[in-house]
Amino acid sequence: MPRMIGAAVQRRRRDGSRIERDYALMRAAGVEWVRMGFRTPFADATLRQLTSEFRDQEHEVELLRAHGFKLMGYTPFPGGDLDIGGGFSAWGGPMGSAGYYALYEEVCAWLAERFRDVASAWQVANELNAPDWNGGLTAEQSVTFLLQGARGVKRGNPNALVGVNMAGFDERALWMYQQLFPNDVVALDYIGADGYFGSYNEGGPEHWREKLDQLHAIAGLPIVVQEFGYPSAGGTMRDPAQRREHQRFRCVERAWPYSWEERPRDATTQAEYIERCMTIFAADPRVIGVFVWRWNDGGRCWLCGSPDCPITGNWGLVDIDERTKPAYYAFQRGAVRLHQGDSPDVY
Numbered sequence: 001m002p003r004m005i006g007a008a009v010q011r012r013r014r015d016g017s018r019i020e021r022d023y024a025l026m027r028a029a030g031v032e033w034v035r036m037g038f039r040t041p042f043a044d045a046t047l048r049q050l051t052s053e054f055r056d057q058e059h060e061v062e063l064l065r066a067h068g069f070k071l072m073g074y075t076p077f078p079g080g081d082l083d084i085g086g087g088f089s090a091w092g093g094p095m096g097s098a099g100y101y102a103l104y105e106e107v108c109a110w111l112a113e114r115f116r117d118v119a120s121a122w123q124v125a126n127e128l129n130a131p132d133w134n135g136g137l138t139a140e141q142s143v144t145f146l147l148q149g150a151r152g153v154k155r156g157n158p159n160a161l162v163g164v165n166m167a168g169f170d171e172r173a174l175w176m177y178q179q180l181f182p183n184d185v186v187a188l189d190y191i192g193a194d195g196y197f198g199s200y201n202e203g204g205p206e207h208w209r210e211k212l213d214q215l216h217a218i219a220g221l222p223i224v225v226q227e228f229g230y231p232s233a234g235g236t237m238r239d240p241a242q243r244r245e246h247q248r249f250r251c252v253e254r255a256w257p258y259s260w261e262e263r264p265r266d267a268t269t270q271a272e273y274i275e276r277c278m279t280i281f282a283a284d285p286r287v288i289g290v291f292v293w294r295w296n297d298g299g300r301c302w303l304c305g306s307p308d309c310p311i312t313g314n315w316g317l318v319d320i321d322e323r324t325k326p327a328y329y330a331f332q333r334g335a336v337r338l339h340q341g342d343s344p345d346v347y
Helices: 023-029 052-066 098-114 139-156 171-180 207-219 240-244 246-253 267-282 326-340
Strands: 004-008 033-037 070-074 121-123 161-164 190-194 223-228 287-292
Touching: 004 070, 004 326, 023 326, 033 052, 033 287, 052 070, 098 139, 121 223, 139 161, 139 171, 171 207, 190 207, 207 223, 207 267, 240 246, 267 287, 267 326, 287 326
Parallel strands: 004 033, 004 287, 033 070, 070 121, 121 161, 161 190, 190 223, 223 287
Antiparallel strands: none
């Protein structure tokens, strides 16, 4: 199958992103797929009335469809950002209860059916190994949540590619992967992963080689890189105590716990990082999809609200005004390599 080449492209009220995009510029970069998280569609437990926020998301999907993009959707999840699907409701019962999981399956089935003509690939929830996103579910509960959601998506669109992702490769992520691949509830189609080597994870682009081998050894399935990228601004934490609790300090210090070879975080380094990652992905036939995080810079950090904080705001291939950064052209070259499918890993 042709490889999925895409970007996270989504309006988030909290970071000042605009719904209007330069769709021609996106296509010229090689972006063919858009990765987008869906809110819980319904206003209450009757599952009948749609919220205005979800209607806005439907409008966003219609714009993408009209411009020829395909969708990698991801379903709601317990914690995290409401704009991209966080805060899944406990209408069916307390978190972790049978009713909670059953309601989640129904919502996932509804979403997959609703968007079956544009979303032929789905990621169930998002990074449930991470406290930011799992809302307090245990690892065991998170696995159940993911399997129920995947079963729902398969009900709603039996032809969809369905998989899951984790934030990095910590002990909890690896344990959850091992429970999901294989499992006796639903057949997953791919194993997904998010990696930010040199920012949230130690290392650099070259660490993807080892991790792709690890993912393949666990699942024996095609791999989708759901998130990768590098910011064009910000610093690196030097205090070990801050590194251990980087989620508390990242916006205060405007820094990450790791760096890539002590290089400055600027537009030039960002471009080289993207180029190297894309080259590694293109050379590995096990990788069937690559999604960069993210398409555009944000107007402000959606974690702290500051317009000057780079923690979520400076990862784009283009800036807030859709002006290209050097990373745009690095991604563009990488997209060509991914389509060719036989590019050597030169790094």
